[in-house]
Amino acid sequence: MDYNTAELEAKWKAFWNENEVYKTSDDKSKPKYYVLDMFPYPSGAGLHVGHPLGYIASDIYARYKRLQGFNVLHPMGYDAFGLPAEQYAIQTGVHPAVSTNQNINFYRKQLDNLGFSFDWDRSVNTSDPKYYKWTQTIFLKLFSHYYNNTKDKAEPIDSLIAIFQKEGNVNVDAANSQDADFSAEEWNTFSEIQQDEVLMNYRLAYRKVGFVNWCEELGTVLANDEVKDGLSERGGFPVIKKPMRQWALRITAYAQRLLNGLDSVDFSEALKTQQRNWIGRSKGAKVFFNLKNHYSNIEVFTTRPDTIFGATFMVLAPEHELVSQITTLKQHKTVEAYLKYAGARSERDRMADVKSVTGAFTGAFAVNPFTGKEIPVWIADYVLIGYGTGAIMAVPSGDERDQRFAMHFGLDILPVVDQSAHQSAAIGDKVGTMINSGFLNNLPVKEAIPAAIAKIEELKIGEGKVNFRLRDANFSRQRYWGEPFPVKYNNKGVAFAESNLPLELPSLNNFKPTAEGKAPLARAEEWCNGEEFTREIDTMPGFAGSSWYFLRYMDPHNEAEPFSQEAVNYWQDVDLYVGGAEHAVGHLMYSRFWHKFMFDMGWVPTREPYKKLVNQGMLQGVIEFLYLLKEKQDDRAVFVSGDMLKNYEGQEFAHIPVHIDYVTGYGSDNSHLNSIGIEKFKKWRPDYDNALFITNSNDQLITKSEIGKISKRYFNVVNPDDVINDYGTDCFRMYEMFLGPLQDSKPWDTKGIIGVSKFLRKFWSLFYNLDNDWLLRDEKPSGAELKILHTAIKKVHNDIQNFSFNTCVAHFMVATNELKKLNCHKAEILKPLVVLMAPFAPFITEQLWHDFNEKGSIHKYAEYPVHDEKFLVENSIEYPVCINGKKRAVATFDANATKQVIEEHALSLDEIQKWIDGRTVRKIIVVPKRMVNIVV
């Protein structure tokens, strides 16, 4: 019998299902461990070769933890709401629920093919009303809470209303977008609409008119992280800023906590840095500048309050609300023209063109509070409405952009920082000494900043302030295939919570926006328009359902609440989260935010959802090209071997992609087509049938090989199902891990899989011979064999703990090769090795387990084996003896030996004398367990 993968896999998959082998245990006396994968969006294309990479790694870890006696939660589900299903519905009329279900079934089949140990009983689907009932519930909690800055937590909006009724909002310190102060009397006289508007400025889920990222092509609004370089992440369509009334989440209330939390979690530094940048905390001051001849003032944020004396003009963002109020009659036309120009520029235009200086003078003047001088107020689109206050004090001597602007429009430039002592300092660096700055003169910048803030606060024209780049998350999408907002509006437009959840999506058969450009849900007229109310026709974005799904896995069938306290108190949080780095700022930021909110609600016991995060790298492909002469010779196409190009100097070549199966060899100047490959190529491309192939002296046609995308046009697409057909699931899993470090991007090349395949067969041959005889014997293992075993256990243990699965596979191979060489078929050695293999190769090892039990004296081994460290130390033997670091001999000594070792064990003084050639020995260094070094 041979190692027959298909037979094994079928048998054991059936066994798993019948016996519910991977059902999560309810045994709460065991310590828990939660291994989570980022759940996939079930697209029509199915899983590709890159998807399983992270799943395999997490599955290995889950199995490893189970063997160590943990109760492991390892679930899988589907992030099933989203754009592609809806686009597909618009094109074909197939309801998204139908196509999504088909895709889910397809995914399930593919996942099952990979031998994962998921507990499918706990699967979730974000588009299932039983699931999104709770997404809606959490949304309503956000809607009915505000953020109390003093207590630093979310609190019910009712308690805020009580305060308003008693004392207005003057003493309230809360995250808000409310500009005006009001008293209790005023609050009580507000109309229902006015009160609603005020409350919206405090709610954590709120509705507000704001500038949003509008993507015309997709017909919807996008969140900031869904926009890249002014284009939509999905589809790459242009995005513009547009004022719209939209739902938003007040994630900014949690900015500081989201930042602090990063210190307590085990994410890669790169990812933490990305999140920190996204949050973008900067310390400075807010300052009010009075306007001349105008009742209001301009609020600015600056990180350099020390340079106020140098503020010679101000700039507002074109969208700033003051623009229309302060523009003078004389400047009206200029400003209008500029607004028109700025409004027409898309985000992308603006980003592409940061060099050219544009702007317009409003005609208004503000007063510099420190110098008392009147300074002109301009508008320009280099000031962004979304950051800070949308207005700046411009210090052309201290800021490069302000300087460019001032020079272009001929505005005053007043130097305020003397940087002459700092040769390499750039404009804007926080070094130097203050000049031309009144009371700040001669102070170093570092001291001038706090001094300026103190003065600002003393003059009551502002205060020290921390500002964040993070913006509130836009939460409305003008789409059909998403969670409906559980909200209704009364005839005055005031929003109320829908009490009957889930609020299910109405059935539609046309998913396009309406003729008036309204979101598709407007087509469900009965659903939208009740007798006393209307419904929200926008739906929630993709990140709604994915922001809390890991909690639902803990208690997936609960119909009374999203998850029970009993479940969450046991499972706590995710111990290991594996997924792609592309979710670094989107999903990871939103779900951390929701988690912190639920912590405030007392729903979860932990402050952070994910203890440890591992990002798997991308799988790339190998691309092979042939060199084709652009000029034909005698009407024949000419392909030239890569190492013969020098004979064709001055001539141009085209690169023709060739199917990777025809190429032999491996690597940049080693890959080639041999004569067989050339024949295959000709058959594949009959148009080159009469082509001339200029091969090298070895009859090879050297190709140009690159690392790049896996894509049909490069003929390098590999389907995981095909690989599994040829080599088996175990082999596929191990090879994916063997390719390289989990976190790195690396190319897939099917050629290498033969090595893993050979290894598995070799491992198998330790147990059976070709006649299917069982080879194992109950003999006592030798010292050499035990050393192989304990070394393997130790290394594999370290490897798995460090997520170094590539070296882990290598260490299995070493152990197997060595045992094979010793012709070792001893049960006592192989038993623990089978257990170690289990995480990688579930089928083969379970078969072997089974056989152990069937064939005799060996008990089922369900515990992770531990290596014998003492044995390993005692059996350490040979270490090099070096002169000045260069190896000269080998000595035997134990870990704590000194120079006595040299004398006692291996080396005569004569010998040493010969090596050092008359020089005197300066010292002898013994590196424990490494070497003895004699320094001369």
Next chain:
RNA sequence: GCCCCGGUGGCGGAAUUGGUAGACGCGCUGGAUUCAAAAUCCAGUUCUCGCAAGGGAGUGGGGGUUCGAUUCCCCCCCGGGGCACCA
């Protein structure tokens, strides 16, 4: 421009965090087996000089610390990723 990673054979990658650089695998070369091929097995494989024994060089480049550096420090070059008028 700023912020993160990273640079080791023909290729993917190891190196117990300062201790024999190149584990393991692919590829390649030679051999066994075969009528032959595939498959399989064995041996070799960093480069370089040498028939060989053996010598020399070597972890992007240059300098430094050290008995000893892929590893630590400084400067430079190259590649990948992220952010980008953030006041």
